[in-house]
Amino acid sequence: MVQGKRWVIGKPFEGSLTDANFHLEEFSLPNLNDGEILVEAVYLTVDPYMRMAMISRPAGDTIAGEQVAKVVESKNAEYPVGTHIVTSPGWVTHSISNGEGISKIDPNYPKDLPLSLALGTLGMTGRSAYIGMTEIGQIKAGETVFVSGAAGAVGSVAGQMAKIMGCRVLGSAGSDEKVAYVKELGFDEVFNYNKVKDIDATIKGLAPNGIDVYFDNVGGDFSMMMIKHMRIYGRVVVCGAISEYNLTDPQKYPSIFCHLLFNSIKVHGFTNFHYTQLYPKAIAQLSEWIQKGQLKYREDVTEGFQNMPKAFMALFLGANKGKAIIKM
Amino acid sequence: MVQGKRWVIGKPFEGSLTDANFHLEEFSLPNLNDGEILVEAVYLTVDPYMRMAMISRPAGDTIAGEQVAKVVESKNAEYPVGTHIVTSPGWVTHSISNGEGISKIDPNYPKDLPLSLALGTLGMTGRSAYIGMTEIGQIKAGETVFVSGAAGAVGSVAGQMAKIMGCRVLGSAGSDEKVAYVKELGFDEVFNYNKVKDIDATIKGLAPNGIDVYFDNVGGDFSMMMIKHMRIYGRVVVCGAISEYNLTDPQKYPSIFCHLLFNSIKVHGFTNFHYTQLYPKAIAQLSEWIQKGQLKYREDVTEGFQNMPKAFMALFLGANKGKAIIKM
Numbered sequence: 001m002v003q004g005k006r007w008v009i010g011k012p013f014e015g016s017l018t019d020a021n022f023h024l025e026e027f028s029l030p031n032l033n034d035g036e037i038l039v040e041a042v043y044l045t046v047d048p049y050m051r052m053a054m055i056s057r058p059a060g061d062t063i064a065g066e067q068v069a070k071v072v073e074s075k076n077a078e079y080p081v082g083t084h085i086v087t088s089p090g091w092v093t094h095s096i097s098n099g100e101g102i103s104k105i106d107p108n109y110p111k112d113l114p115l116s117l118a119l120g121t122l123g124m125t126g127r128s129a130y131i132g133m134t135e136i137g138q139i140k141a142g143e144t145v146f147v148s149g150a151a152g153a154v155g156s157v158a159g160q161m162a163k164i165m166g167c168r169v170l171g172s173a174g175s176d177e178k179v180a181y182v183k184e185l186g187f188d189e190v191f192n193y194n195k196v197k198d199i200d201a202t203i204k205g206l207a208p209n210g211i212d213v214y215f216d217n218v219g220g221d222f223s224m225m226m227i228k229h230m231r232i233y234g235r236v237v238v239c240g241a242i243s244e245y246n247l248t249d250p251q252k253y254p255s256i257f258c259h260l261l262f263n264s265i266k267v268h269g270f271t272n273f274h275y276t277q278l279y280p281k282a283i284a285q286l287s288e289w290i291q292k293g294q295l296k297y298r299e300d301v302t303e304g305f306q307n308m309p310k311a312f313m314a315l316f317l318g319a320n321k322g323k324a325i326i327k328m
Numbered sequence: 329m330v331q332g333k334r335w336v337i338g339k340p341f342e343g344s345l346t347d348a349n350f351h352l353e354e355f356s357l358p359n360l361n362d363g364e365i366l367v368e369a370v371y372l373t374v375d376p377y378m379r380m381a382m383i384s385r386p387a388g389d390t391i392a393g394e395q396v397a398k399v400v401e402s403k404n405a406e407y408p409v410g411t412h413i414v415t416s417p418g419w420v421t422h423s424i425s426n427g428e429g430i431s432k433i434d435p436n437y438p439k440d441l442p443l444s445l446a447l448g449t450l451g452m453t454g455r456s457a458y459i460g461m462t463e464i465g466q467i468k469a470g471e472t473v474f475v476s477g478a479a480g481a482v483g484s485v486a487g488q489m490a491k492i493m494g495c496r497v498l499g500s501a502g503s504d505e506k507v508a509y510v511k512e513l514g515f516d517e518v519f520n521y522n523k524v525k526d527i528d529a530t531i532k533g534l535a536p537n538g539i540d541v542y543f544d545n546v547g548g549d550f551s552m553m554m555i556k557h558m559r560i561y562g563r564v565v566v567c568g569a570i571s572e573y574n575l576t577d578p579q580k581y582p583s584i585f586c587h588l589l590f591n592s593i594k595v596h597g598f599t600n601f602h603y604t605q606l607y608p609k610a611i612a613q614l615s616e617w618i619q620k621g622q623l624k625y626r627e628d629v630t631e632g633f634q635n636m637p638k639a640f641m642a643l644f645l646g647a648n649k650g651k652a653i654i655k656m
Contacts (some may be wrong), residue, residue, distance in 0.1 A: 052586065219585040232602060240587040246339035257547040257569040258380065260597025267595045269588025274560060 002029045002038060002073075004094030007308055009061050009208055013054050016249045017316070022309040023059075029094055032075045039069035039085060041093050044305070044326040045085035045119040046312040047153070049271075062090040066124065068105070069095070070113050075260055076169065077106070086118050087131055091308055106283070110291055114299070114303055120323035121290065121297040122283055128239055128272045129215075132281035133165070135275060136268050137213045137237040141166030144207050149217030151178035154239055154322035157213045157286070159187050160295050164301040167213075170206050172199075172222070174318040181321070192287070203229050213237060219244040225251045230265050238269035249306065298322030330357045330365035330366060332422030336635055337389050341382050343576045345644070350637035351387075357422055364426050365407045367397035367415060372445040372633070372654040374612050375481070375642040381575040390418040394445050394452065395523075396433070397423070407432070414446050421637055422656070434611070438619055442627070443537075449618065449625040450487055450611055456567055456600045457485035457543075458610035461493070464596050465565040467542045469494030474554065476520055477545030479506035481651035482567055485614070486543045487515050488623050498534050500527075502551070502646040507611060509649070510635075513624055521550065531557050541565060547572040552581045558593050566597035574644055626650030 003026055007092040009025035032038055044067040053064045068117040076099055079085065089095035105118055113122070120126060132154075133139050145162040149155040149170030162169045163186050172188045173179050182190045189206050196202045203211075203226070210231035216223050219241025227236060244250065259266065289295035300322040302311040311324050331354055338351035360366055372395040381392045387539040399411040404427055415430040417423035427576075433446060441450070448454060458507050460482075461467050473490040477483040478499030490497045491514050499518045501507050510518045517534050518626065524530045529555070538559035544551050547569025555564060572578065588595065617623035630639040 057363070216585070219583060223585065224583070238585050238588050241589060244583055244586055250582040252582055254578040254580055255547060255552070255569070255572055257544070257551065257566050257570055257595075257597065260566050260595065261569060262380065262597070262599055264598045264602040266597075267585075267588065269585065269594075270592045271422070271590055274592040279597065
């Protein structure tokens with residue numbers, strides 16, 4: 001019998017998270033039935049959406065999440081020992097699967113790229129950027145695109161994509177270091193929203209004729225203000241709302257409906273799980289751009305399963321630099 | 329020299345409107361230059377959007393609006409005396425045009441229908457319903473559609489369209505009389521939002537699996553609540569926000585972004601002036617439905633130019649029954 005470890009909810013998630021919200025426990029995995037495989041995590045990921053996914057879930061529930069894992073025991077000929085897969089058993093070191101809802105790392109996965117990218121630029125965050133800019137935002141060459149959370153795992157890919165596709169790309173980030181990184185990625189203009197005195201005037205200065213597509217990773221005050229900078233036919237792509245996830249007493253805003261109405265603006269939220277038909281196209285395109293050197297990525301790797309909660313909480317402090325990855 | 333009359337702003341529009349916001353004056357029209365025509369209003373229209381269009385405009389400005397007019401003097405061979413046109417000179421009895429921005433009543437305009445429909449079901453309000461349900465809302469047969477302001481000039485057409493196109497159609501209106509009218513039009517379910525005790529529970533009861541398309545004419549509290557009833561991939565078509573137009577101290581609401589995000593919902597405002605390429609198709613389709621008896625209309629006709637402000641203010645009291653038209 002194999003022993004695994006898992007992170008479960010300690011205290012239910014409400015407001016800002018602390019160590020008390022997380023509890024590490026051991027558990028035993030049963031023997032395999034025919035058709036099943038036992039896998040061991042190689043890389044795990046922490047992402048802001050997990051905060052919302054676990055809302056109102058009770059203590060003891062395993063925290064949700066994806067991982068790259070390796071088959072260590074197999075009673076399923078499709079997945080021999082040694083196969084690498086992407087699976088979503090939550091924050092666990094070991095899990096059993098019957099093959100449903102898992103996917104092999106593609107045989108064409110570039111050999112020179114780390115497998116952890118399957119959780120980032122070649123995984124959920126990359127797909128989110130791709131789906132958001134194409135299907136949802138429908139960016140066109142020559143348009144002005146603004147990306148909030150521009151240094152983040154999704155924002156950094158989204159902005160680079162818009163550049164590759166011929167747009168003028170503006171962005172905001174929360175520190176000078178992040179601003180410098182985003183400029184390296186090729187964004188046309190970036191500012192530190194924590195330092196700029198008048199954000200509204202700054203955006204007006206950078207885009208006096210308005211924004212065509214606002215790729216939103218933050219929500220809250222910033223996004224409510226951005227809506228007023230949208231041009232006629234503007235599209236707000238709501239990909240994340242990290243500033244809202246930890247709020248217990250959410251702020252209130254005047255209705256945005258009149259503004260949407262008179263400028264024919266669309267505000268379109270999306271979750272990439274609702275657009276699985278676009279995954280293969282997204283991954284093929286993103287891989288091509290990475291291999292041609294047009295799309296850069298950066299990972300912020302934390303070593304050790306025991307450090308997952310710390311890496312997760314850091315996301316909400318704006319402390320991470322690149323896609324947050326946990327290495328076993 | 330011809331004398332005309334026009335309604336101009338008395339006191340700038342702010343908050344609820346009263347007689348003091350409107351001032352009737354006479355004015356002289358100059359003689360025609362070559363290429364110009366003098367037209368006289370036959371039917372005028374009052375619509376809620378005018379409240380927003382005139383916001384922050386000073387006293388003395390002519391109030392904006394469309395009319396069906398007849399050419400009474402012509403120095404333009406394209407528009408001989410007697411031609412009927414649709415033009416937007418504002419709330420005036422007489423105006424001069426050089427032909428720009430006006431349109432002749434189509435020679436195929438059904439002879440048995442009143443010309444005033446060119447300001448309603450075969451004009452702006454009909455087009456808004458058509459564009460909102462097709463281009464913006466992309467309704468599909470079998471979907472559940474909810475129309476607020478269901479008895480209104482736009483809502484009544486929007487709901488009938490959705491029925492013709494194979495949807496299940498729910499609606500809300502502000503009086504029992506309106507509810508009865510909307511039921512006559514063939515809506516599947518309608519309720520009086522002023523009488524129902526728990527609107528939220530009522531909607532849940534009528535659409536336990538949620539709403540695919542919400543065609544919104546009202547905005548405010550009602551619409552913020554409706555967003556929570558939207559299904560995955562739901563579309564909120566923001567066509568009007570009449571409950572918000574007269575507010576001086578707008579109510580505030582929690583951000584809707586997280587909800588849009590997790591259910592992949594689109595909130596899309598539109599103004600039909602931004603979709604002129606769809607006008608011919610809209611009018612052709614609506615005419616066909618009217619002539620086949622599939623699309624019913626109702627007009628609420630006020631006689632006399634002097635009564636325009638009264639007819640306009642009535643829109644915001646929910647007092648009108650059908651498309652508000654002024655007959656000269």
